[in-house]
Structures are given as structure tokens and as C-alpha cells.
Amino acid sequence: MPQNIIRKMLEAKLQRDLTYSSGKILCSMCTNPHxxxxxxxxxxxxxxxxxxxxxxxxxxxxxxxxxxxxxxxxxxxxxxxxxxxxxxxxxxxxxxxxxxxxxxxxxxxxxxxxxxxxxxxxxxxxxxxxxxxxxxxxxxxxxxxxxxxxxxxxxxxxxxxxxxxxxxxxxxxxxxxxxxxxxxxxxxxxxxxxxxxxxxxxxxxxxxxxxxxxxxxxxxxxxxxxxxxxxxxxxxxxxxxxxxxxxxxxxxxxxxxxxxxxxxxxxxxxxxxxxxxxxxxxLGRAGYRAVVEHCLMLTWKLVKEIKRIDGLDIVTEPTLNVVGIKSDRIDIRLIFQELRKRGWAVSLFPGFIRIVIMPHTKPSHIRNLLEDLKRIL
Ligand SMILES: Cc1ncc(COP(=O)(O)O)c(C=O)c1O
Missing domain, CATH: 3.40.640.10 (Type I PLP-dependent aspartate aminotransferase-like (Major domain))
Structure with missing residues (x-):
């Protein structure tokens, strides 16, 4: 088969894959490579x-x-x-x-x-x-x-x-x-x-x-x-x-x-x-430090906002750029299912939803997630 046809086929077939730039991947420990x-x-x-x-x-x-x-x-x-x-x-x-x-x-x-x-x-x-x-x-x-x-x-x-x-x-x-x-x-x-x-x-x-x-x-x-x-x-x-x-x-x-x-x-x-x-x-130490600084700044922003939402809380204060979200009011699995329905790629662990804030995560991604969480609640 000609290469250009195969390329087109691949593009069509791979369209279902999520992309980091979509802002919907909030649970992967990998990211778009540099x-x-x-x-x-x-x-x-x-x-x-x-x-x-x-x-x-x-x-x-x-x-x-x-x-x-x-x-x-x-x-x-x-x-x-x-x-x-x-x-x-x-x-x-x-x-x-x-x-x-x-x-x-x-x-x-x-x-x-x-x-x-x-x-x-x-x-x-x-x-x-x-x-x-x-x-x-x-x-x-x-x-x-x-x-x-x-x-x-x-x-x-x-x-x-x-x-x-x-x-x-x-x-x-x-x-x-x-x-x-x-x-x-x-x-x-x-x-x-x-x-x-x-x-x-x-x-x-x-x-x-x-x-x-x-x-x-x-x-x-x-x-x-x-x-x-x-x-x-x-x-x-x-x-x-x-x-x-x-x-x-x-x-x-x-x-x-x-x-x-x-x-x-x-x-x-x-x-x-x-x-x-x-x-x-x-990148050197300075480059990686800047990457970590970005991720942690967004992590703490998320934590602050989650604590403000009635019915949600964090599992524990994060050390790294990973946040566990729990609820004492609603079964967390229901919230997870609703997030999935809205296209969010987040992970479900026993008793909490895991969010990983990676270098590809932007402030707007977090804002959109928080809005959906409020609507779901
Ligand atoms: C703490 C820890 N160790 C090991 C692994 C496995 O790494 P990999 O998926 O690259 O095999 C993971 C994956 O997320 C991890 O979180």
C-alpha cells in the first residue's frame, strides 16, 4: 500500500486515543515528552x-x-x-x-x-x-x-x-x-x-x-x-x-x-x-526545578479549591504532584463515573479519585475539572 494511504488510515484509526494537549488526561504519570x-x-x-x-x-x-x-x-x-x-x-x-x-x-x-x-x-x-x-x-x-x-x-x-x-x-x-x-x-x-x-x-x-x-x-x-x-x-x-x-x-x-x-x-x-x-x-537542575515548580503550584491550587467545595475533601496533604479526592457525602465511585462520562481521564482508587498534575497540565484544565466537579455534586 502507498505510504500516504497508510498514514491516513493511521490518523483515522488513532483518533480515538486521548492526547495530553486535550487537557482531559489528569491521571497519567507520563506526559508529552520534551x-x-x-x-x-x-x-x-x-x-x-x-x-x-x-x-x-x-x-x-x-x-x-x-x-x-x-x-x-x-x-x-x-x-x-x-x-x-x-x-x-x-x-x-x-x-x-x-x-x-x-x-x-x-x-x-x-x-x-x-x-x-x-x-x-x-x-x-x-x-x-x-x-x-x-x-x-x-x-x-x-x-x-x-x-x-x-x-x-x-x-x-x-x-x-x-x-x-x-x-x-x-x-x-x-x-x-x-x-x-x-x-x-x-x-x-x-x-x-x-x-x-x-x-x-x-x-x-x-x-x-x-x-x-x-x-x-x-x-x-x-x-x-x-x-x-x-x-x-x-x-x-x-x-x-x-x-x-x-x-x-x-x-x-x-x-x-x-x-x-x-x-x-x-x-x-x-x-x-x-x-x-x-x-x-x-534542562539541568534549573530546568527540572521549574517543571516541578509548575506542577506543585497547580497541585496546591487544586487542593485549595477542592477544600472549598462542600462535600469534597482531599485524602491527605500532598507531598508531590498527586492529589487524592474523597467525599464523605457521596459515593466517590459515582463522582468518578460522572467525570468519566464528561471525558475526564482520572483514576479511581479504593475510596478516592486520584489526580496527577503533570507538566502538560494547564491552569485551565484544573479550572474546567473543578467546574465539572461542582456541577456533578
Ligand atoms: C511508584 C511506581 N513504581 C513503578 C511503576 C511502574 O512503572 P512503569 O509503568 O514505567 O513500568 C509506577 C507506575 O506508575 C509507579 O507509580
């Missing part, structure tokens, strides 16, 4: 990090990207990989923790608020997830986490920016108990990793969550969420390179010559790593 990152990504599509002998310069850029992300997370010496997303990053972290622990019937302690990628990881890795309850700030209950430790525990996971409410678990205390019991500690900062480092500078409260805490062994941080990078771009960072040896596989036959792999995927996108490298250089 235009510079898109250009770079398109230019280097052929690069394959699964064969670093063929693409040694791309492999070097990947490591430079990891060092830049490491600097953001207080450890420029960090090692790791640009992966397909938070799910792969979390799976690799638990894979390493399991192999290092060499324990039969291993267990992993996570908060009940942990992302479902840990359910997938535990199934794949034959690990039992021990889900710990939250305290009244919706953070992992540290005492309950410590109580859950057994001789079979291979890792504790804390979340720095939960999927539902953007809450940060008490990572300092988790680091202390993991250190005391000599247990691997993984931090899932897939969403929060590009937000938390800027909170203090912007005058918001910030909790420690990164490699500054002595027992943090690995961190998930996703450039394709608040990092504004094209999908797929995830990040898994380790305190030091020796940790990755636990899953390292030697691949002898590669076109570029024998190489070690410590990711889940074989063939993997070099364009992602190069685009993240370019975007980190282009």
Missing part, C-alpha cells in the same frame, strides 16, 4: 544497548546518564542501566536482592501502597510479598515492617512517591532497620525521583529517600514519568557496580563481541539512553 528529547530519540533509533561492542559510544553515554541520575540521587558513583520503565527496574532490583540473599522461600517486605510491579516481580522470582499496613499518614508502618522481618526476608522496599497518593515512606527509619538486620533496601522512586530532589529548594517539606541513607542499595527512577523523556525510559541505579554481578549474564555470540548483561531485556533502546542524556544536559 520536544528536544523527541528529536534526539528519532535520530538515534538504531542504537542497541544489548550489543555494546557495536555501539560502545552509546553504552558510554548510558553510563554517563546513570552518573547524572546518580548525582541527582546523591551518589555520582552509582551504577545501573536505562531500562524499559519502572516495572523492569523493580524486577531487576528484586532479582539482585534475591540472588544476593541466597535464601530458599524468600520474602520481600513492601507497603500495601506498593505498585503492582512488585506483585509481578514476586511471581516471576518466586518470592513471597509480605504487605505491610500504612500509618495514618499513608506511609509504610515502620514498626510493622520490622515485625515482618524473618530469616527468609531478602529485601525491604520503600516507595518514594506512591502511585495512589504520592506519599514518601519513612526511608530513614527503613534504612536503619535494614542496616540493623543486614537486609537489602530498595527504593521505588519511579515517580518521585524527578520531583523530591527539588522540594527543599522550592520551599516544600522534603523527606530523605536517596543514596544519602546508608542502607539504600538501589533506586528506581523513571525518566519517562516526571523526567519528560520518551517512552520507554526507566532507570535502575545501584549504590555500587558489584551489586549487579548477582544477575550478570555473559553473552558470547554478540556481533560486537562478548559482553555482560545485567538487565532483563537483551536488545534494548539506545535511543532512550541517548535522549535522556541529552535532556538532562539541556
Amino acid at each position: 520536544s528536544f528529547a523527541k528529536q534526539i530519540y528519532r535520530k538515534y533509533l538504531e542504537k542497541n544497548l544489548g550489543d555494546p561492542g557495536l555501539f560502545p559510544a552509546s553504552a558510554e553515554l548510558e553510563q554517563e546518564t546513570i552518573h547524572m541520575l546518580g548525582s541527582l540521587l546523591s551518589n555520582p558513583e552509582a551504577s545501573g542501566s536505562i531500562v524499559s520503565g519502572g516495572t523492569e527496574a523493580n524486577i531487576i532490583a528484586l532479582w539482585i536482592a534475591r540472588n544476593l540473599a541466597k535464601k530458599d522461600c524468600g520474602e520481600v517486605i513492601v507497603p500495601v501502597s506498593a505498585h503492582y510491579s512488585f506483585d509481578k516481580a514476586s511471581d516471576l522470582l518466586n518470592l513471597k510479598l509480605i504487605k505491610v499496613n500504612l500509618n495514618h499518614h499513608f506511609q509504610m508502618d515502620v514498626k510493622a515492617a520490622e515485625k515482618a522481618i524473618t530469616p527468609r526476608t531478602v529485601a525491604i522496599v520503600g516507595v518514594a512517591g506512591t502511585t495512589g497518593l504520592g506519599v514518601v515512606d519513612p526511608m530513614r527509619e527503613l534504612s536503619e532497620i535494614a542496616l540493623a538486620h543486614n537486609i537489602y533496601l530498595h527504593v521505588d522512586a519511579a515517580f518521585g525521583g524527578f520531583v523530591l530532589p527539588f522540594l527543599k529548594e522550592l520551599g516544600y517539606n522534603a523527606l530523605d529517600f536517596d543514596f544519602r541513607l546508608p542502607r539504600v542499595c538501589s533506586i528506581t527512577i523513571d525518566p519517562h514519568k516526571m523526567g519528560l523523556a520518551p517512552i520507554p525510559s526507566g532507570g535502575i541505579l545501584f549504590r555500587n557496580a558489584s551489586l549487579t554481578e548477582a544477575v550478570s549474564t555473559r553473552v558470547p555470540y554478540l556481533a560486537g563481541g562478548e559482553a555482560e548483561q545485567s538487565t532483563l531485556l537483551g536488545t534494548r533502546s539506545g535511543a532512550s539512553a541517548v535522549a535522556v542524556w541529552a535532556l538532562l544536559r539541556h
